[in-house]
Amino acid sequence: MKINFWGVRGSYPCWGDHCTQIGGQTSCVSATLSNTQQSHIIFDMGTGMIALGKQLRDQGIKQITIIVSHFHLDHLMGLAFFKPIWDEDTTLTFYSPHLSKGLDLETTLKTKLFCPPLFPVPFQEVPATCHFKTFQTGDSLSLPNEITLKTLDLNHPGCATGYRLEHKGKAFCYITDHEHSADFNEAQMLDFVQNADLMVFDTMFTPEDFQTYATWGHSSWRSGVDVALKAAVKKLALFHMSPDYNDDKLLEIEQDAQRLFPNTLLAREGSSVDL
Ligand SMILES: [Zn+2]
Numbered sequence: 001m002k003i004n005f006w007g008v009r010g011s012y013p014c015w016g017d018h019c020t021q022i023g024g025q026t027s028c029v030s031a032t033l034s035n036t037q038q039s040h041i042i043f044d045m046g047t048g049m050i051a052l053g054k055q056l057r058d059q060g061i062k063q064i065t066i067i068v069s070h071f072h073l074d075h076l077m078g079l080a081f082f083k084p085i086w087d088e089d090t091t092l093t094f095y096s097p098h099l100s101k102g103l104d105l106e107t108t109l110k111t112k113l114f115c116p117p118l119f120p121v122p123f124q125e126v127p128a129t130c131h132f133k134t135f136q137t138g139d140s141l142s143l144p145n146e147i148t149l150k151t152l153d154l155n156h157p158g159c160a161t162g163y164r165l166e167h168k169g170k171a172f173c174y175i176t177d178h179e180h181s182a183d184f185n186e187a188q189m190l191d192f193v194q195n196a197d198l199m200v201f202d203t204m205f206t207p208e209d210f211q212t213y214a215t216w217g218h219s220s221w222r223s224g225v226d227v228a229l230k231a232a233v234k235k236l237a238l239f240h241m242s243p244d245y246n247d248d249k250l251l252e253i254e255q256d257a258q259r260l261f262p263n264t265l266l267a268r269e270g271s272s273v274d275l
């Protein structure tokens, strides 16, 4: 399994000299699985998805699975500009949770995002074939080609879902948009990510800034390290970083985290991790 980072920022994209090393696109991570037909699995549809879409189009990939953590705009805004949805030969299968009030991804795309005045083309006119698989967070799902996808409720305004993808003895956890707290299902979280080969974790803030932004639904890098240590995670990727942090600050954060947990890396746009 290979994990590829296409967008690593939280909240909104950023650009300019201060973020050239780490990257400025919002959440999008892909998992490339060897020896399977369902080999392109995408986590979240942030603006990082736009560059990924160009690559998939150029490679002629026509079967794509997209797994969505929640429906905040920074996790959806890449879809309209994702080249494969404008190709009638492409089939997209979306996995996403039911939100409260019965709102699901299909309804959100059709009635909110792909809808004038926000976007000129109604979702019904998207040429690609789209399938929507909706679940209750907590469910464990079997995907084709012996892939298991486990789901976990996260601590985030309006809810978000964390994922554990298992394939051929490897486990990848995608935990973003989550405010880690000992009071919010900590035991469940530790059990969920136990022994993961790689855990992507929402580390939007420094521990100092977290004091200001507590209740916003995001964690500090210190929480990511604590979870990794307690759950014997093999590798931790710091993710969904604040767009206010420049490259120098993020590289300092990476070093601080590595002092406590050496197998930490800062997710960098365009980089990959082999599991
Ligand atoms: Zn977010």
Ligand SMILES: [Zn+2]
Binding pocket: 070, 072, 156, 160, 177
């Ligand atoms: Zn969010």
